[in-house]
Structure formats: C-alpha cells, structure tokens
Amino acid sequence: MNTIRQQQRAYQQDLLTDLQAMLQAREMTTVLTADQYGRPALEVMDSRCRMRRIFVHLAFLWFYWGDERDERVTCLRLPAAADRIEAAAREGWREGEQGELGIDLTKILDAHRS
Template sequence: MDTIREQQRAFQHDLLTDLQDMLGSREITAILIADQYGRPALEVVDSQSRTRRVFVHLAFLWFYWGDERDERISCLRLPTAADRIEGAAREGWREGEQGELGIDLMKILDAHRS
C-alpha cells in the first residue's frame, strides 16, 4: 500500500513541478511544498500577495485550488491549466478561506446502484 501511495505522491509531484515551471515562466510565484498531510502542493501567490495551494486530485486528474466549480481544471492539458491558474492569480483569489475539495466516491457508487 505504501508503494502505491509513494507512486501517487511522485506523480502529483511531477505534475506540480511541470505546472510550477510554466507559472514561473509567466512570472507567477509558485513554490512546491508538502502540506501537513504530506500531499504535494504549489503555494501560488496572487496579485494581492495572498497565497492559495494548488493540489492534484488523482481520481479526476484535476489541479484544484478550492472547492468551487471554477477552482479546478484538468491536468491533462497543462498549458490550458497554467493559463487558468495564471488568470485566477492575476485576478486575485476569491475572498475567504480556501475550500477543500472533497468528493465522496461512495455516494457516486450508491447513486448508480439505486
């Protein structure tokens, strides 16, 4: 089990490193970190010097920086993802705390069983 988790973290790290490089070339400050749970993330600074963390959701292959619908984008098209995150950072992160994206896959399975 640890090997799978390590492979997942390595994949997340690689995706975030590629995103970090793209954002850096666009003069967006992004620092690769590990959060308190060991998840890799990018701390991205917006135009008002506020920081949000960008994570990778592996089940859906998303980059996400909150729990709102417009705060996630596919990892599969990295330039498009970088465009979107750059735009959000230049515009400024939304007010309030950063929401955590929580998707209960069991609810999705239960919906299909009914």
Template sequence: MRKSQSIEEQQRAYAERLLLALSEQLGERGVTRVFVVTQEGRPALDVTDCRGRMRRVFVHLPFCWFYWGDQQDERVSFLQMATAVDRIEEAAQAGWAEGEQGDLRVELHKLLDAYRG
C-alpha cells in the same frame, strides 16, 4: 533488488511531477509560487495572487484536476497542461476568491470506516 512502491507512493510521486511541471511553467510567466508538502504529506504549490494572498494548488488524481478551491471555477484539467497554466495564471492575476480555501479531497478510508462501525 528495489522494493516496489505502494500505490499511494506512486500517486504522490506522480502528483509531485505534475506540480513541478506546473511550477516551472508558471515561473516562466512570472507567477510567484513555491512547491510545498503539507503536514499531511500532500504535495502542493503555494501560488500568490495579485493582492499578495496565497492559495494552495493541489492535484486531484481521480478527476485529473489541478484545484485551488471547491468551486467549479477553481479547478482545471491537468491533461492539457498549457490550458491549466493559462487558467491558473488568470485566476492568480484576477485574485483568489475571498474566504477560506475549499478542499475537494475525499478520504475514502474514512467513509468506509463509517459504514463498518
């Protein structure tokens, strides 16, 4: 009998499938990318831009986004994969924004802990 996966494991597996599909399509367009898992266990794609700079593309499941920063133009819906591939390819060809990569991750358990204590 197979042990059922936790919600977090199911979400991580779904994020991995999305990123691998994105990776395959970006690869077909000649975009340099590598699938990675961060030290925190988050799946991501390291995508290299036209200047040889790397940004991590993550999945934000609650909002159905691929994102590579915290600015409005640094995210795209994964529900329309072809559009997402186009947008990420365009962003990489134009070059990633200067500065540190912003993060849209919200760790709800930390917010809840702050209100409990």
C-alpha cells in the same frame, strides 16, 4: 507509506513541478511544498500577494485550488491549465478560506440507507 501511495505522491509532485515551471516562466511567484498530510502542493501568489495552494486530484486528473467549480482545471492540458491558474491568480483568489475537494462517504452511505 505503501508503494501505491508513494507512486501517487510522486506523480502529483511531477505534475506540480511541471506546472510550477510554466507559471514561473510567466513571472508568477510559486513555492513547491506539502500540506500537513504530506500531500504535494504548489503555493501560488495572487495579485494581492495572497498565497493559495494548488493540489492534484488524481481520480479526476484536476489541478484544484478550492471547492468551487471554477477553481479546478484538467491536468491533461498543461498549457491550458497554466493559463487558467494564471488568470485566476491575476484576478485574485476568492475571499475566505480555501475550500477542499473531497467525498464525504458518510453522506453517500446515509443516502443509501434511507
């Protein structure tokens, strides 16, 4: 893994560790982990005992736990982020598979070629 990617992963890990401390102080069940690609993630249990992974999107400085608009919050205000994530977990995570934020470059290229 190159140095830049290592630094990015370390920064993501630091952000998630800080978030974990805040959520645990609120008596939320959390586990710091990594996904199958090695991306740091924080698993958070909701009110129905379902785990959802929270990731860090560095380009936008978001914590996100799905692909819907209400499933992301800025990393820049950690207490506010913890409030939002706690509220979402207490309401219960959205039904279905966890969505993934990403940019499909093929769609952008196809649109440009048209």
